[in-house]
Amino acid sequence: MADLLDEVLADVRTLVECESPSADLAAVARSAEVVARVGTARLGVAPERIVLDGRTHLRWRLGPAPSRVLLLGHHDTVWPLGSLAEHPYGVEDGVLRGPGCFDMKVGLVMAFHAAAGLDGVTLLVTGDEELGSPSSRELVEEEARAATAALVLEASADGGALKTERKGVSLYEVRVFGLAAHAGLEPERGVNATEELAHQVLAVSALADPAAGTTVTATAARAGTTTNTVPAAGSFAVDVRARTAAEQQRVHRAIGALAPALPGARVEVAGGVNRPPLEAASSAALHRRVLTIASRLGLPAPGSAAVGGASDGNFTAGVGTPTLDGLGAVGGGAHAADEHVLVGEVPGRTALLRALVEELLADSATPAPAAPGHDHP
Structure with missing residues (x-):
């Protein structure tokens, strides 16, 4: 176990010390090469490099058998170049620190070690998740779509809990149009876009349903040009988070049906669903299996958590694939100065991941029993 931890920490340091801010294409490309080198050393096979819109993604297909389990992660981070100077990699008193360690470079290294030597696994590491x-x-x-299960190596929720629900995300821009006029001489000749915007903000905000966990938040707004002109146009952004696809679609239809409140005003809506929800039903069976494995291995039983943030697990669940998220590092401070990982949790989490993948591969390799009264060739 100590040897495994030493190897993991060495790999994590290599990844953390290669900065990879999502918006910097050159940095993401450099990071992809470092991730490819570390992964190849652990998996014994080089990845495919898939460049889309200038961003480098890596895909390992392990073994000759058809892929049945998808391990999913990303190597881009929110940290700008130069962050290492202020937040260098380090391990002290069992706590590992460094930009991107929790979200999610430790998770990537865990995936490499857990998947080594297995057949039928695809490991996909993207470069633009953030x-x-x-x-x-x-x-x-x-x-x-090609997998029987998707396991997402994003960091855990508080206390090591697995992320069994993630809200879906929808993003909109509501644009309002009025008619300009002089605010002092003849304001009555105008149609005030700021006033119309206020009506629409209230209408949109009323779509929230706290009991269902649905939030509808008007965010950045702008209207008008000068202080003495009735505004002719304005707009505001809307962030929607919903636990279920039904709620997400309810809000989508309502925002698309917005109508002007003022005579002569006009309303346009752009945007839509960004990520479908990861609903509890998608992860329930996998979470139960993890609890059984943890008991067998003598490991603490990881809890479950519903979170508002999104990940690529939203996409895997959205196409109907059973998905379990938050299988990566235990720690905290994602995207913040106190980002950290609890080193002592890494070996057990890696063993848990390995056992889960092995069970899923064994399940998918076993033919289902024939139904009574039916012959199968």
């Missing part, structure tokens, strides 16, 4: 996966979404969905 941006919303604009270039990799179709790739993620394609791999998920």
Whole structure:
């Protein structure tokens, strides 16, 4: 176990010390090469390099057998170049620190060690998840459709809990149009876009349903040009989070049906569903299996958590593939100065992941029993 931890820490340091901010294409490309080198050393096979819209993604297909289990992660981070100078890699008193360690470079290294020597696994590491996966979404969905299960190596929730629910995300821009006029001389000749915007913000905000866990939040807004002109146009952004696809679609239909409140005003809506929800039903069976494995291995039983943030697990669940998220590092501080990983948790989590993958591979390799009264060739 100590040898495994030493190897994991060495690999993590290599990845953390190669900065990989999502918006920097050159940095993401450099990081992909480092991830490819570390992964190849552990898996014994080189990945495919898939470049989409200038962003480098890596895909390992392990063994000659058809792939049945998808391990999913990303190597891009939110940390800008130069962050290492202020937040260097280090391990002290059992706590590992460094930009991107928790989200999610430790999870990547865990995946490499857990999948080594297995057949029938695809390991996909994308390079734009922190941006919303604009270039990799179709790739993620394609791999998920071919798998019997998707295991996402994002960091755990508080206390090591697995992420068994993630809210779906929808993003909109509501644009309002009025008619300009002089605010002092003849304001009555105008149609005030700021006033119309206020009506629409209230209408949109009323679509939230706290009891269902649905949030509808008006965010960045702008209207008008000068302080003495009735505004002719304005807009505001809307962030929607919903636990179920039904709730997500309810809000989508309502926002698409917005109508102007002021005579002469006009309303347009752009945007839509960004990520479907990871619903509890998608992860329930996998979480139960993890609890059984943990008991057998003598490991603490990981809890479950519903979270508002999204990941590529939303996409895998959205195409109907059973998905379990948050299988990566235990720690905290994602995207923050106190980002950290609890080193002592890494070996057990890696063993748990390995055992889960082995069971899923064994299940999918066993033919289902024939139904009574039916002959099968």
